[in-house]
């Protein structure tokens with residue numbers, strides 16, 4: 001049983017966060033980068049080019065993709081304007097058969113450079129929060145975002161960009177089949193719960209996405225700005241943990 005002082009320490013409410021060693025989860029390249037798609041997959045994705053198909057056909061095509069085809073398809077995607085300004089697509093990282101799946105908002109500057117989600121300050125906080133409940137990248141955890149390309153200047157994602165990227169997230173969730181979805185922030189929660197509501201309201205109610213429980217929590221970037229809210233985020237993580245147990 002975790003006692004109050006341990007909780008407060010882990011949540012950064014006492015002087016220091018117990019940050020994981022920044023090097024630990026990046027000694028290996030992300031799974032997606034390590035596993036080059038076979039030429040046959042690259043070819044078949046190039047041939048179907050989902051972004052040029054009508055929405056329903058594009059969605060059906062993506063909904064049948066393997067992990068490998070999905071990553072190639074995301075890398076080639078031109079379905080929205082973000083494809084013109086991105087450096088790297090950021091499909092996600094971690095265990096492809098996870099118990100937890102974390103869904104954030106969108107890649108930022110560092111993520112766009114590295115092709116991996118949550119690698120900046122917000123990512124360090126997210127890793128520390130997850131470590132506090134025994135979760136690590138690549139071990140029972142997959143981390144992704146609602147949209148896979150960086151919005152210029154880190155602006156909020158536009159509704160058409162979220163819609164264009166939704167089939168990818170949906171397919172990732174179907175392939176990963178996690179026991180719990182942790183929605184970090186408003187955009188993830190609104191997308192997964194299909195609700196136009198505040199984080200506070202969605203935290204309180206939670207919900208499901210294709211039958212999988214969705215636990216809503218604050219985005220780590222918000223927690224960096226509002227550290228006193230970390231206690232609520234801790235409650236959310238404990239809720240997620242209890243649901244899986």
Ligand code: URA
Pocket residue numbers: 104105106107108111116117118119120122123145221
């Ligand atoms: N914020 C997000 O929502 N996702 C990232 O990958 C990085 C920052």
